[in-house]
Amino acid sequence: MSPTAAPALQLLSRREAGKAERRRQIIQAARDLIRETGNAGLSMRGLAARAGVSLATPYNLFGSKRAIVVAVLQDVREFQERFSTLQAADPLDNIFAALDLSLQFYVGDPAFYRTLWSALFDTTDGVRGEILNPKRDAFWRGLVLDAVRSGAIAGEVDPDLLLRHLESMLRSVMFDWVVGEISPARLGAMARHGYALVLLGAAADDWRGPLCARVLEAQASLAAAA
Amino acid sequence: MSPTAAPALQLLSRREAGKAERRRQIIQAARDLIRETGNAGLSMRGLAARAGVSLATPYNLFGSKRAIVVAVLQDVREFQERFSTLQAADPLDNIFAALDLSLQFYVGDPAFYRTLWSALFDTTDGVRGEILNPKRDAFWRGLVLDAVRSGAIAGEVDPDLLLRHLESMLRSVMFDWVVGEISPARLGAMARHGYALVLLGAAADDWRGPLCARVLEAQASLAAAA
DNA sequence: TGGGAAGCTTGAACGCGTTCTAAACTCCTG
DNA sequence: CAGGAGTTTAGAACGCGTTCAAGCTTCCCA
Numbered sequence: 001m002s003p004t005a006a007p008a009l010q011l012l013s014r015r016e017a018g019k020a021e022r023r024r025q026i027i028q029a030a031r032d033l034i035r036e037t038g039n040a041g042l043s044m045r046g047l048a049a050r051a052g053v054s055l056a057t058p059y060n061l062f063g064s065k066r067a068i069v070v071a072v073l074q075d076v077r078e079f080q081e082r083f084s085t086l087q088a089a090d091p092l093d094n095i096f097a098a099l100d101l102s103l104q105f106y107v108g109d110p111a112f113y114r115t116l117w118s119a120l121f122d123t124t125d126g127v128r129g130e131i132l133n134p135k136r137d138a139f140w141r142g143l144v145l146d147a148v149r150s151g152a153i154a155g156e157v158d159p160d161l162l163l164r165h166l167e168s169m170l171r172s173v174m175f176d177w178v179v180g181e182i183s184p185a186r187l188g189a190m191a192r193h194g195y196a197l198v199l200l201g202a203a204a205d206d207w208r209g210p211l212c213a214r215v216l217e218a219q220a221s222l223a224a225a226a
Numbered sequence: 227m228s229p230t231a232a233p234a235l236q237l238l239s240r241r242e243a244g245k246a247e248r249r250r251q252i253i254q255a256a257r258d259l260i261r262e263t264g265n266a267g268l269s270m271r272g273l274a275a276r277a278g279v280s281l282a283t284p285y286n287l288f289g290s291k292r293a294i295v296v297a298v299l300q301d302v303r304e305f306q307e308r309f310s311t312l313q314a315a316d317p318l319d320n321i322f323a324a325l326d327l328s329l330q331f332y333v334g335d336p337a338f339y340r341t342l343w344s345a346l347f348d349t350t351d352g353v354r355g356e357i358l359n360p361k362r363d364a365f366w367r368g369l370v371l372d373a374v375r376s377g378a379i380a381g382e383v384d385p386d387l388l389l390r391h392l393e394s395m396l397r398s399v400m401f402d403w404v405v406g407e408i409s410p411a412r413l414g415a416m417a418r419h420g421y422a423l424v425l426l427g428a429a430a431d432d433w434r435g436p437l438c439a440r441v442l443e444a445q446a447s448l449a450a451a452a
Numbered sequence: 453t454g455g456g457a458a459g460c461t462t463g464a465a466c467g468c469g470t471t472c473t474a475a476a477c478t479c480c481t482g
Numbered sequence: 483c484a485g486g487a488g489t490t491t492a493g494a495a496c497g498c499g500t501t502c503a504a505g506c507t508t509c510c511c512a
Binding site for chain 1: 497498499500501502508
């Protein structure tokens with residue numbers, strides 16, 4: 001094999017390999033710093049030092065601090081493997097199971113996920129679209145589409161809009177959690193209540209009963225944890 | 227009247243009056259600067275200069291930049307006067323009318339309200355509680371309670387939770403607007419869709435028809451503006 | 453194989469929000 | 483009136499996210 005046998009590949013290879021390696025180091029350093037010190041400890045200078053690169057490098061590779069945090073968030077996704085083990089027959093139950101599992105992750109590692117969500121609520125730059133990585137988005141979309149297909153959701157309701165409203169619900173409750181306006185104990189019940197209410201609005205008549213029960217169950221939880 | 231006739235009153239009066247005056251100037255300057263230059267033009271140094279005070283003074287009087295923006299937001303509330311002129315008989319119609327009116331304010335002065343909402347999504351400090359001023363909160367709560375009283379909302383649903391979810395809906399759609407993920411044209415339809423869906427989940431059976439129509443109407447608007 | 457063009461890294465710098473110190477000023481009390 | 487408590491002021495400083503000109507590395511092309 002002559003050195004010039006694969007020029008295009010080499011072009012990507014040498015430079016791009018180094019770049020990918022630096023990317024990896026930076027994400028790793030960011031994750032470690034967040035885990036160790038929370039959001040406050042994650043400064044770009046500290047991050048660069050920890051990753052062994054210059055201050056400007058993270059900007060070249062990611063663009064902004066927020067983009068780095070988003071990259072970290074995309075990286076931690078043992079979620080789907082865990083979820084696949086608890087698939088149920090009822091499509092609505094699946095949605096609530098996925099919700100519970102997500103929240104379990106978040107409250108199980110508050111320092112870490114508070115930082116991550118906090119970055120998602122930062123409005124100062126334009127790193128949209130990367131927030132919801134495609135895999136995660138497709139996963140939730142699949143859950144909603146399953147519910148539509150099985151007849152649990154009324155056919156007239158646009159599934160994508162429903163999905164978006166569910167995400168709105170989660171986003172809002174996570175915001176309250178990030179700013180400390182809601183206790184971890186109430187977080188789950190609040191999210192379930194919102195999900196149940198939105199789904200109830202979109203549900204076919206036959207499926208309203210169990211959703212109604214979920215609304216009341218969540219209300220009881222919230223009243224108890226008041 | 228001797229100069230010492232009202233000592234306690236004077237104590238508050240002279241000094242506190244000056245303080246209040248400086249507060250007023252700072253809020254006014256902040257409002258002007260936001261109107262003229264948007265969020266980017268609102269720096270603490272520029273604000274202090276414009277208000278004719280030292281850089282440290284806004285911090286003494288408000289504590290942080292965010293607190294100042296919140297104070298500005300609380301100051302602009304011609305809302306209720308405008309709303310009182312369009313009260314309808316149907317309590318659900320009232321909710322949607324109030325929603326439309328709010329959104330009208332926001333999209334009617336984007337530079338201004340984008341800055342304000344952006345500050346509300348800032349998670350870095352703890353100026354909660356002042357975000358929703360009590361008057362505004364009581365107003366929306368009254369609308370929801372009206373709907374409950376009139377039987378439009380099922381009795382089992384907690385009105386405060388319903389109110390909170392409606393606010394979640396608005397907050398999320400405003401977030402999308404602030405970060406530019408949604409066009410002004412779609413903003414209203416998206417918010418109406420979310421409101422209608424949540425209310426539909428909480429509505430009494432007799433009232434589901436018109437809400438269903440609202441959901442479909444909003445979906446049609448969104449499909450048209452795609 | 454060597455010259456030139458990209459692209460990347462680097463250190464320095466900018467403007468930001470925020471805090472601090474010390475001096476000046478204002479108002480109230482004895 | 484003197485003194486003291488409470489604030490504002492100017493100014494410097496800190497750490498932050500971000501950007502930029504300059505140098506260096508890596509790769510393509512003759």
